[in-house]
Amino acid sequence: MRWLYYLGIRLYVWGIRLAALWMPKARLWIQGRRMQQRLMDDWQLPQNRRRIWMHCASAGEYEQGRPVLEAIRKLCPDAFLIVSFFSPSGYEARKSDTLPDLKVYLPADLPGMAQAFLHKLRPHLALFVKYEFWYGYIHALQQQKIPCILISARFEHRSFFFRFYRPFFIRLLKGFTRIFVQDEASAQWLLEQGIRQADVSGDTRFDRVLQIAAQWQPDQVVERFLQGRKVIVAGSTWPEDEQLWIDCVRQMDLGCPMIIVPHEIRDKHIGQLLSSWPGKGIRYSELAARQEQNMDSFDLLVVDRMGLLARIYAYGWLAYVGGGFGAGIHNILEAAVYGIPVMFGPRYRSFREARDLVRLGAAFSVQDKHAMAQLLDHLKRTNLAAMGTIAGNYVKTQAGATGKIVNYLAENRFLTMA
Template sequence: MKLLYDIGLKAYKTAIALAAPFHPKASLMQQGRVQQFERLQEALQGNTAPIAWFHCASLGEFEQGRPVIEAFRSQYQGYKILLTFFSPSGYEVRKNYAGADYIFYLPLDSPAAAQRFVALAKPRLAVFVKYEFWHYYLQVLQQQGIPVISISAIFRPDQIFFKLYGGFYRNILRRFTHIYTQNQISAELLQQLAIFQVSVAGDTRFDRVLQTAAGVKKLPLVEAFTQQKDVFMIGSSWPADIEVLLPLIEKYKDSIKFIIAPHEVNPKSITALMATLGAGAVRFSETSEATASAHAVLVIDNVGMLSSLYSYGTYAYIGGAFGAGLHNTLEAAVFGLPLFFGPRYEKFQEAQDLVRLGCAFPVKTSGELLTAFEQVHTQPEHRQNISETEKQYVQKQAGATSIIMTDIQQLLNPTA
């Protein structure tokens, strides 16, 4: 299995190199790793402060880890923070994040890369967020006695760790000093593998969305667009989501304002979306406070506004669940918005919880979406109950950051 792991990584590296001339994301991933060890060495030259290393795969995991990063920075001001990403969708958006001192792509996992990276960074602590399980990095960290924890981890019985042939990957998990899971089921699955360095802390995203909601940004152009009407927010959408949403948009565009923040905001994707929507839709970058209200649909063609946009919503549709998987529902749930999304949500504990509580409605077709929406839209008291239940749920789930930080203090100061 280790041989397959190595072959898979080499194949991935080759695929990125071949795709780079044709695919912007692959190009960014390749360019970002050019001479990265030399750049890391130069950045760290002369540093004498201890380093805490936080690693996130992408932007979603960064937002998940951010409460812990910022709590650590506040509590351990003598430390420098090294933040790494695997994907361009995280690095390119947060490469200027002020909460970290050094921000880099993570070199692809290999014996040489892991040895060299850890030798340069010399972290006192490593924190991997959610799904990041890299064999050689964890091996080197363990060999050098550097505490390494996994936060907001979630596990399911169908994952490779729990297969008969998954021994190699089970051993990767055993290299963590501690694993903080989102739920009890995940902890029990690990304990069945005799992995006992586990605690149920919850999901740090709840802490993050509460922080975001408390500091939400005012968006004057959006306020001018909405005209205090009901607003249907569509976040992180893909073409498959828009196809399902079109009949609803057409039916209600005269009485409800629609805001669409697509997952992909490159020119090609935005142009295609505008063509699909037709008349009545306008790009955020091509309107103004004076003219925005004349349109029924506002398309957000930038990155970074979504969490604040939800504060203007009355309802929200979250994209991704007709494809690889549902995007972040909590950014909308913290504002108490009734939620709608596609059928592929089972991997997300919070989505399962919100469906069970009657706050979220998975749909498979445009007809199902219209039916579910109208049941909420035509019953204001029902909508209010959903909102209150949802807000209470988010509040009750908060606190993972505090649990993790208490244990980090013990890891860094075991005699305290």
């Protein structure tokens, strides 16, 4: 099975190289790793500090792992924190973050490359976030007797990989020193596979969104746009989500302006969104540069800067989270933490927090523009404050995963020099 795994990795890399001819994101994937390969010899890695490496797929997983890194920093101020990313969007979005001492791309998991990367880093502890199962790296860590911890994991027995490649992935999972899972169902599934080194910690995303909410600061550009008006905030939207809102606005009066924060901020796409909008819209960057004070005629603000969404949700009386018409919804907890109801598309059932909030009556799924219009009309006549309170309390009751993970690391002396 290993040869098939490595063949799949090679085919993926070849596919990325081919796509780089016309796709900027794929080009960045290749260029970032090539540049890193040339600079690896210049990395200054201290030998007298505990080197702790966390790997994240992209920006979302980094946000999930960040509370653990912050807690490690507090317990072990001298630790040298290294964060690697698989996705260029994750690296680019977080390359200015000052918490890690070193941010890098993860080289492709091919024979020799994983060993060379680990030989350069020489980590004392490795942390993988959520679904990052890289056989070559995990096997090399196991061979070198470096503790390897998987955090905020969740396992679905119907998953494609576990249905068709179960023996291989079970061996891979057994290579982790400890696995911290989000729920009892995941722990039970692991136990049935003979994997006993698992603990139910919960999901560190709850801790992260509570941190962000506690550190919230007003956004002067958003406040100048709103001028006291209530607003619907649609975050991490894809074209399908945006078209849903365009069709809905053509069909009905929302009674308030909107803020849309696209998942991918591309100038051409934002221009198309603004030109298709039935009302009058403006870019965040344009408003920031203008002195105009009267915004009553504008009913749409499109945010074209990264890193603002988590705090912009706080302004909403209602939130919509994108992705539900594609692979799956994005992080609804970033909105729910502020005590507001959440809407999303139909593909949400793989996300426990979405299922929970729907069951509690604080979140809603819509299939099309007609369902959206009916739901909005209903919500206008409903006690949204009560729904929002349910959402906010739900987030608070799920917190605490970070403490469980870091306590384990401290108790087993994974955070101190030998």
